[in-house]
Amino acid sequence: MSFSDDLDRQRAHIMKAVRQAGAGWAQAMRAHKLAPPDAGFAQRLRELADAAASEQVAWEHAHAVGLFWRPVPGAEHAEPPYELRAGTGRRGPGALWPHFDEAVAALNRAITGSSAADVADAFGELAAAAQAVAEAVALEDQREAAARSNRQSGSQPRATARARERGAA
Secondary structure, three states, rough: OOHHHHHHHHHHHHHHHHHHHHHHHHHHHHHOOOOOOOOOOOHHHHHHHHHHHHHHHHHHHHHHOOOOOEEEOOHOOOOOOHHHOOOOOOOOOOOOHHHHHHHHHHHHHHOOOHHHHHHHHHHHHHHHHHHHHHHHHHHHHHHHHHHHHHOOOOOOOHHHHHHHHHHHH
């Protein structure tokens, strides 16, 4: 086996990983496009973060063996799915969303070029931003569920106490 044969096998393996990462990314984006506003938002954000992290790793490997990204002309003007856009009532801390928006813009700029390293870095930034928002949204959801549970359980003892008072009177 020659060095060239080994490199060809390695590139084929990396391209398979790139295709798989791309499929995961497409699936995560579709989930946001078709999503109703529901409690699954945090999980969709986690899946988006995981998909972006997979893309990052795949494109780092691609760059390491000398492969290039195929530029996407006009991508710098692309927008994420509606539920991820600014001004749409996105849930989560407002302070985290600007970093997410910047990461989306950076990815859109990176994919207009051919640098696999730039694309990998941009996917990494998006993964980190999406993960931060996902964790914050999940925490908000947990707090809201706990508050709802407390309100429900808190109202029953009062009603029970009032019923006892009426019965004792």
